[in-house]
Amino acid sequence: MKVTLISHTPNPEQTVAAAARLCYSAATIDGIMEKMDEASTRRMVNMLLGMGHESPIEHVSFTFGIEGVSRSLLAQITRHRIASFSVQSQRYVSESGFEYVTPPEIAGIPEALDIYDDFMKRADEDYNRLTELLYNKYTDGVEDEGRKKQLRKKAIEDARFVLPNACTTKMILTMNARSLYNFFDHRCCYRAQWEIRQVANRMLELVREVAPTLFAGAGAPCESGQCNQGKMSCGMTIPQRREKGLL
Amino acid sequence: MKVTLISHTPNPEQTVAAAARLCYSAATIDGIMEKMDEASTRRMVNMLLGMGHESPIEHVSFTFGIEGVSRSLLAQITRHRIASFSVQSQRYVSESGFEYVTPPEIAGIPEALDIYDDFMKRADEDYNRLTELLYNKYTDGVEDEGRKKQLRKKAIEDARFVLPNACTTKMILTMNARSLYNFFDHRCCYRAQWEIRQVANRMLELVREVAPTLFAGAGAPCESGQCNQGKMSCGMTIPQRREKGLL
Amino acid sequence: MKVTLISHTPNPEQTVAAAARLCYSAATIDGIMEKMDEASTRRMVNMLLGMGHESPIEHVSFTFGIEGVSRSLLAQITRHRIASFSVQSQRYVSESGFEYVTPPEIAGIPEALDIYDDFMKRADEDYNRLTELLYNKYTDGVEDEGRKKQLRKKAIEDARFVLPNACTTKMILTMNARSLYNFFDHRCCYRAQWEIRQVANRMLELVREVAPTLFAGAGAPCESGQCNQGKMSCGMTIPQRREKGLL
Amino acid sequence: MKVTLISHTPNPEQTVAAAARLCYSAATIDGIMEKMDEASTRRMVNMLLGMGHESPIEHVSFTFGIEGVSRSLLAQITRHRIASFSVQSQRYVSESGFEYVTPPEIAGIPEALDIYDDFMKRADEDYNRLTELLYNKYTDGVEDEGRKKQLRKKAIEDARFVLPNACTTKMILTMNARSLYNFFDHRCCYRAQWEIRQVANRMLELVREVAPTLFAGAGAPCESGQCNQGKMSCGMTIPQRREKGLL
Numbered sequence: 001m002k003v004t005l006i007s008h009t010p011n012p013e014q015t016v017a018a019a020a021r022l023c024y025s026a027a028t029i030d031g032i033m034e035k036m037d038e039a040s041t042r043r044m045v046n047m048l049l050g051m052g053h054e055s056p057i058e059h060v061s062f063t064f065g066i067e068g069v070s071r072s073l074l075a076q077i078t079r080h081r082i083a084s085f086s087v088q089s090q091r092y093v094s095e096s097g098f099e100y101v102t103p104p105e106i107a108g109i110p111e112a113l114d115i116y117d118d119f120m121k122r123a124d125e126d127y128n129r130l131t132e133l134l135y136n137k138y139t140d141g142v143e144d145e146g147r148k149k150q151l152r153k154k155a156i157e158d159a160r161f162v163l164p165n166a167c168t169t170k171m172i173l174t175m176n177a178r179s180l181y182n183f184f185d186h187r188c189c190y191r192a193q194w195e196i197r198q199v200a201n202r203m204l205e206l207v208r209e210v211a212p213t214l215f216a217g218a219g220a221p222c223e224s225g226q227c228n229q230g231k232m233s234c235g236m237t238i239p240q241r242r243e244k245g246l247l
Numbered sequence: 248m249k250v251t252l253i254s255h256t257p258n259p260e261q262t263v264a265a266a267a268r269l270c271y272s273a274a275t276i277d278g279i280m281e282k283m284d285e286a287s288t289r290r291m292v293n294m295l296l297g298m299g300h301e302s303p304i305e306h307v308s309f310t311f312g313i314e315g316v317s318r319s320l321l322a323q324i325t326r327h328r329i330a331s332f333s334v335q336s337q338r339y340v341s342e343s344g345f346e347y348v349t350p351p352e353i354a355g356i357p358e359a360l361d362i363y364d365d366f367m368k369r370a371d372e373d374y375n376r377l378t379e380l381l382y383n384k385y386t387d388g389v390e391d392e393g394r395k396k397q398l399r400k401k402a403i404e405d406a407r408f409v410l411p412n413a414c415t416t417k418m419i420l421t422m423n424a425r426s427l428y429n430f431f432d433h434r435c436c437y438r439a440q441w442e443i444r445q446v447a448n449r450m451l452e453l454v455r456e457v458a459p460t461l462f463a464g465a466g467a468p469c470e471s472g473q474c475n476q477g478k479m480s481c482g483m484t485i486p487q488r489r490e491k492g493l494l
Numbered sequence: 495m496k497v498t499l500i501s502h503t504p505n506p507e508q509t510v511a512a513a514a515r516l517c518y519s520a521a522t523i524d525g526i527m528e529k530m531d532e533a534s535t536r537r538m539v540n541m542l543l544g545m546g547h548e549s550p551i552e553h554v555s556f557t558f559g560i561e562g563v564s565r566s567l568l569a570q571i572t573r574h575r576i577a578s579f580s581v582q583s584q585r586y587v588s589e590s591g592f593e594y595v596t597p598p599e600i601a602g603i604p605e606a607l608d609i610y611d612d613f614m615k616r617a618d619e620d621y622n623r624l625t626e627l628l629y630n631k632y633t634d635g636v637e638d639e640g641r642k643k644q645l646r647k648k649a650i651e652d653a654r655f656v657l658p659n660a661c662t663t664k665m666i667l668t669m670n671a672r673s674l675y676n677f678f679d680h681r682c683c684y685r686a687q688w689e690i691r692q693v694a695n696r697m698l699e700l701v702r703e704v705a706p707t708l709f710a711g712a713g714a715p716c717e718s719g720q721c722n723q724g725k726m727s728c729g730m731t732i733p734q735r736r737e738k739g740l741l
Numbered sequence: 742m743k744v745t746l747i748s749h750t751p752n753p754e755q756t757v758a759a760a761a762r763l764c765y766s767a768a769t770i771d772g773i774m775e776k777m778d779e780a781s782t783r784r785m786v787n788m789l790l791g792m793g794h795e796s797p798i799e800h801v802s803f804t805f806g807i808e809g810v811s812r813s814l815l816a817q818i819t820r821h822r823i824a825s826f827s828v829q830s831q832r833y834v835s836e837s838g839f840e841y842v843t844p845p846e847i848a849g850i851p852e853a854l855d856i857y858d859d860f861m862k863r864a865d866e867d868y869n870r871l872t873e874l875l876y877n878k879y880t881d882g883v884e885d886e887g888r889k890k891q892l893r894k895k896a897i898e899d900a901r902f903v904l905p906n907a908c909t910t911k912m913i914l915t916m917n918a919r920s921l922y923n924f925f926d927h928r929c930c931y932r933a934q935w936e937i938r939q940v941a942n943r944m945l946e947l948v949r950e951v952a953p954t955l956f957a958g959a960g961a962p963c964e965s966g967q968c969n970q971g972k973m974s975c976g977m978t979i980p981q982r983r984e985k986g987l988l
Contacts, residue, residue, distance in 0.1 A: 004770065007756050007800075015748050015804060019827035019913040026834050029745065029806035029911060058825035059748075059915045061802050063756060065770035070408065072337070075321065081328035084799035084917065086760035090319070090412075091440060093767050103405040105381055112380040119373045119409050126366045133359040134352060157440060158350040161317065161413040162366050165337075170770060172760040174800045176825065176915075193338060193404060251523065254509050254553075262501050262557060266580035266666040273587050276498065276559035276664060305578035306501075306668045308555050310509060312523035331552035331670065333513035340520050417523060419513040421553045421670075423578065564902065566831070568816065575822035584813070584906075585934060597899040599875055606874040613867045613903050620860045627853040628846055651934060652844040655811065655907040656860050659831075687832060687898060 001101075002067045003199055005206040006172065012060035012211045016177070017044035020056040045213045057177040057214065062207055066199060067170040070101040073195045074169050076187075082179040087171040090160045092153060096128055100166040101195065116166075123164050130159040180207065181218050188220040189227075190234045248348075250446055251312045252453040253419065259307035259458045263424070264291035267303040292460045304424040304461065309454055313446060314417040317348040320442045321416050323434075329426040334418040337407045339400060343375050347413035348442065363413075370411050377406040427454065428465050435467040436474075437481045495595075496561045497693055499700040500666065506554035506705045510671070511538035514550040539707045551671040551708065556701055560693060561664040564595040567689045568663050570681075576673040581665040584654045586647060590622050594660040595689065610660075617658050624653040674701065675712050682714040683721075684728045742842075743808045744940055746947040747913065753801035753952045757918070758785035761797040786954045798918040798955065803948055807940060808911040811842040814936045815910050817928075823920040828912040831901045833894060837869055841907040842936065857907075864905055871900040921948065922959050929961040930968075931975045 009015055014036045021032050021044060036044075048056060066077075078085055100120050106112045134155035139148050175183060180203070186192065187200035201219075208215045221227045222234070256262055261283045268279050268291060283291070295303060313324075325332055347367050353359045381402035386395050422430060427450070433439065434447035448466075455462045468474045469481075503509055508530045515526050515538060530538070542550060560571075572579055594614050600606045628649035633642050669677060674697070680686065681694035695713075702709045715721045716728075750756055755777045762773050762785060777785075789797060807818075819826055841861050847853045875896035880889050916924060921944070927933065928941035942960075949956045962968045963975075 006759075006770070006774070007750055007752065009748055009802070009804065010751060011748065018747075022827050022911065022913055023830050024833045025829070029747070029808055029913070033747070055825065056827050059804050059827070059913060061750070061915075061917075063750065063800050067770055071318075071322070071412075072408065075318070075325070078322070078325050079332070084796065085326070086763050086797050086800070088766070089764050092765045101408065103408055105384075105405050106377065106408070109380050109384060112377055115373050115376055115380075116409065119369070122366070122369060123411070126362050129362055130353065130359055133356050133362075137352075137356060158352050161319065161348065161350055161353070162363065162411050164370070164409050164411055165318075166408040170763065172763055172770070172800060174802075174917075176802075253512075253523070253527070254503055254505065256501055256555070256557065257504060258501065265500075269580050269664065269666055270583050271586045272582070276496075276500070276561055276666070280500070302578065303580050306557050306580070306666060308503070308668075308670075310503065310553050314523055331549065333516050333550050333553070335519070336517050339518045417516065419516055419523070419553060421555075423555075423668075565812075565816070565906075566902065569812070569819070572816070572819050573826070579820070595902065597902055599878075599899050600871065600902070603874050603878060606871055609867050609870055609874075610903065613863070616860070616863060617905070620856050623856055624847065624853055627850050627856075631846075631850060652846050655813065655842065655844055655847070656857065656905050658864070658903050658905055659812075660902040 001069055001195075001198060001202075002065070003202040003206065004065045005062060005203075005210070006065050007063040008207075008210060009060040009062075012062075012177070013045050013214050014041050015059050016048070016056050016214060017041040019059050020044055020048050020053065023056075042213050049214075049217055054178050054181070057181070058179075059176070060211070060214075061174055061176040062180065063172060063174040064203055064206070065170070065172055068099065068101070068168050069170075069199060070166050070195060071163070071169055072165040072193075073101075073199065074171070075165075076193065076196050077171075077173070077199070080175070080179065080183055082175070082182075084174040085171055088169050090163065090169075091157045094131075094152075094156050095160060095163055095167060096124065096131070098124060098127075098163065099168045100164065101168060102166070103194070120164070120166065123162055123167075126162050127159050130162065131155045134158055177207075177211070177214060180215075184215075184218040185221055188218075188223075190220060190222070248316055248442075248445060248449075249312070249314045250449040250453065252309060252450075252457070253312050254310040255454075255457060256307040256309075259309075259424070260292050260461050261288050262306050263295070263303050263461060264288040266306045267291055267295050267300065270303075289460050296461075296464055301425050301428070304428070305426075306423070307458070307461075308421055308423040309427065310419060310421040311450060311453070312417070312419055315346065315348070315415050316417070316446060317413050317442060318410070318416055319412040319440075320348075320446065321418070322412075323440065323443050324418075324420070324446070327422070327426065327430055329422070329429075331421040332418055335416050337410065337416075338404045341378075341399075341403050342407060342410055342414060343371065343378070345371060345374075345410065346415045347411065348415060349413070350441070367411065367413065370409055370414075373409050374406050377409065378402045381405055424454075424458070424461060427462075431462075431465040432468055435465075435470075437467060437469070495563055495689075495692060495696075496559070497696040497700065498559045499556060499697075499704070500559050501557040502701075502704060503554040503556075506556075506671070507539050507708050508535050509553050510542070510550050510708060511535040513553050514538055514542050514547065517550075536707050543708075543711055548672050548675070551675070552673075553670070554705070554708075555668055555670040556674065557666060557668040558697055558700070559664070559666055562593065562595070562662050563664070563693060564660050564689060565657070565663055566659040566687075567595075567693065568665070569659075570687065570690050571665075571667070571693070574669070574673065574677055576669070576676075578668040579665055582663050584657065584663075585651045588625075588646075588650050589654060589657055589661060590618065590625070592618060592621075592657065593662045594658065595662060596660070597688070614658065614660065617656055617661075620656050621653050624656065625649045628652055671701075671705070671708060674709075678709075678712040679715055682712075682717075684714060684716070742810055742936075742939060742943075743806070744943040744947065745806045746803060746944075746951070747806050748804040749948075749951060750801040750803075753803075753918070754786050754955050755782050756800050757789070757797050757955060758782040760800045761785055761789050761794065764797075783954050790955075790958055795919050795922070798922070799920075800917070801952070801955075802915055802917040803921065803944075804913060804915040805944060805947070806911070806913055809840065809842070809909050810911075810940060811906055811936060812904070812908050812910055813906040813934075814842075814940065815912070816906075817934065817937050818912075818914070818940070821916070821920065821924055823916070823923075825915040826912055829910050831904065831910075832898045835872075835893075835897050836901060836904055836908060837865070837872070839865060839868075839904065840909045841905065842909060843907070844935070861905065861907065864903055864908075867903050868900050871903065872896045875899055918948075918952070918955060921956075925956075925959040926962055929959075929964075931961060931963070 138151040265279050385398040434443050632645040681690050759773050879892040928937050
């Protein structure tokens with residue numbers, strides 16, 4: 001898995017602070033921007049987050065590159081709808097010789113790992129065999145090389161039905177800070193599935209480097225004592241989590 | 248594949264027509280609703296669609312049950328973000344003995360079909376073997392039956408990495424009419440992938456039964472002569488499509 | 495102010511319960527729907543809301559008619575973006591003789607009420623005078639009656655710049671249950687502006703009539719003891735609110 | 742009116758091009774980014790826009806400061822829902838001595854302009870008088886200066902019901918490029934209301950300075966010959982528009 005922060009709104013905290021200030025001020029926008037030095041920016045961002053006034057944090061967005069993650073992760077991450085995704089297509093890009101994610105729990109059982117690796121090898125072989133059978137049928141009698149190239153895509157379109165969830169994909173993902181807060185809330189939680197939790201934690205580290213005040217309170221709600229379910233959803237109390245070194 | 252229309256806003260066309268009328272009228276809402284008989288409803292809906300005034304059609308939404316479709320389809324359909332989805336979870340529901348979608352092109356090549364069916368059998372076996380190995384490890388020394396049940400879920404969470412795209416899923420999906428128009432525009436197109444195109448065409452039939460005027464112009468843009476790309480994206484002209492019996 | 499529930503997804507609680515059930519069940523959709531009797535529906539909806547699993551409640555939406563509310567209210571309510579609006583247009587509908595909202599606090603001070611009513615009279619007069627001056631200029635030398643009708647619209651388009659916030663409007667508004675929960679959370683709060691709070695409370699009453707279990711916990715967060723700010727945002731503690739008869 | 746581009750995703754066209762490229766490429770994200778020089782970026786962006794493949798342009802967003810615009814404009818611009826707004830509040834900021842927008846058509850008729858300016862003067866006076874009457878009532882017997890300051894806000898909350906549409910406001914607005922395309926499509930149209938059309942045209946100039954290829958085809962659809970209504974919605978044919986110097 002590789003997660004990088006490709007791009008983001010410049011000066012994210014100052015932008016958020018100015019937008020928030022504007023709501024309550026008679027000053028001009030230039031005037032507001034000028035007054036937003038580091039200290040007043042930090043103060044304003046902290047005030048905002050403390051009050052739960054969330055809309056100004058939408059003005060800044062963050063673009064990530066995410067690679068080497070499974071199609072299972074893709075199914076989960078694309079459920080976040082206030083987000084923009086560009087994803088490597090299994091219709092257009094051949095998966096011959098595909099890489100795959102191995103769950104650590106499977107890697108930890110030698111017998112399971114053998115089954116797993118053998119299965120992936122078989123999936124790749126059958127993917128290739130099906131691609132060839134389909135391609136041969138489609139190109140029977142076709143001479144034109146351009147058309148053949150297109151028909152190869154048509155062949156992989158159906159061959160991909162054998163590809164497993166483990167097969168890796170890559171994507172470029174953009175979310176604004178408000179949507180990210182919601183994402184971290186759900187996906188840094190200790191009950192989230194392990195792979196998306198790793199991605200979410202890495203994304204959180206990356207945005208904290210460029211906007212430490214803005215994302216200070218983001219992440220698993222229990223870590224700031226705010227898991228809002230009667231019992232914590234992981235089935236532990238906060239003291240129990242502390243004792244286990246989870247907080 | 249099974250697609251059903253579970254529920255929808257009652258009297259969808261009258262609701263849309265009244266909302267549109269309201270924008271340009273000084274009458275009360277009751278007054279507007281009363282005047283919306285069948286003929287004036289149809290006239291108003293046609294006028295709206297003709298003008299491209301799309302926002303009033305958002306007021307009506309349609310809820311579908313979709314079953315027996317592949318996880319590939321799921322990956323595509325969930326990219327539509329102005330929509331609500333509830334999807335059967337591979338983390339919570341065991342896929343042992345899973346059903347799978349067979350692409351017609353694969354079914355049409357006996358050798359390919361054998362490879363395909365064998366592969367699915369193998370995937371099911373390996374899924375079950377991995378589930379057992381993980382479950383046995385997790386439950387080693389555990390007595391509590393409730394906890395064991397939870398640990399079975401933890402086992403399938405990782406075993407599912409071998410499940411193929413072909414594996415079926417089911418979902419409940421809600422979209423409003425405006426989002427549906429966009430969906431049909433992209434997914435009834437002759438270049439859309441075959442499975443989602445089948446689902447989209449079936450959905451379109453179902454909504455036309457309850458809102459024929461509203462959805463009269465929905466579907467593949469070429470069918471109403473409006474494919475807006477310089478060359479039709481399927482590489483054919485409209486006359487060519489007609490000749491091939493595609494229109 | 496008049497708020498009516500024009501339409502909604504039929505059997506809203508059963509639909510929500512079935513969608514939620516689907517996520518964790520291997521049964522068919524028909525099978526799930528059949529089992530959703532009143533008791534199991536109620537149980538499932540309560541479980542959902544208790545867990546904070548919000549997405550299934552998106553499947554049901556509610557369409558309201560709202561009349562006799564101010565343009566100030568319009569400015570606030572249209573900030574809710576997961577919603578569909580059709581609003582009477584000040585560009586297309588003449589506001590001559592417009593009705594207006596009078597804030598109760600102004601109505602309670604006779605001197606203020608006189609100023610207020612006089613001002614509204616003046617606004618109407620100036621609106622009409624400006625409309626005529628613009629219309630006369632635009633139609634100078636124009637004979638065609640159809641064109642003149644269009645030019646009257648062009649005249650009111652600019653005359654409306656004198657119309658006050660108090661001027662009433664009407665709209666048709668659709669929100670799904672999840673967006674409504676958020677709406678009630680913010681707009682039923684005791685710190686919300688009085689007019690939108692009245693509208694929100696009335697909307698809540700209306701949806702509770704058709705979906706009492708689903709909306710049991712909706713409304714001002716303090717009323718269910720959940721105002722999540724360090725100090726309650728209205729500056730009172732829950733006991734203080736009780737004492738004042740506010741809870 | 743003053744419109745400024747406060748901030749935007751750095752290297753917007755390169756970001757869009759890389760996201761688009763990713764969908765069809767087996768290369769790593771680093772590899773894709775490196776290859777995106779100026780020429781290949783331009784080529785990719787042009788190809789995208791030509792195909793109508795819109796999702797990759799969502800990855801870049803633009804933040805504007807907009808000042809000196811009317812509350813009428815606010816009502817229109819906030820109807821765009823795939824956007825983030827922070828707006829000066831009439832509940833928290835006093836409008837005493839408010840500035841206002843004068844429609845050019847009104848400014849062009851001396852008699853109308855007199856009526857208009859007098860009306861605005863009267864609105865300001867009545868706003869101030871109502872504020873004082875309400876404030877005096879609320880603060881009767883109140884000593885605490887902090888509480889008095891709060892009660893002044895409560896006073897302006899109701900006094901603002903007399904404020905006209907012409908009253909200026911200011912806002913910070915963020916949209917991604919896809920939402921901007923839709924915005925320009927509707928609001929640069931010759932039938933759009935004059936004030937929002939000015940704002941939209943100015944915004945378009947500003948984004949073209951930093952992303953000329955990306956926004957080359959944005960704006961009034963007729964200007965690129967694509968107004969998609971049977972008759973052009975402004976009632977003129979393209980040649981007629983040309984003749985009038987409108988194209």
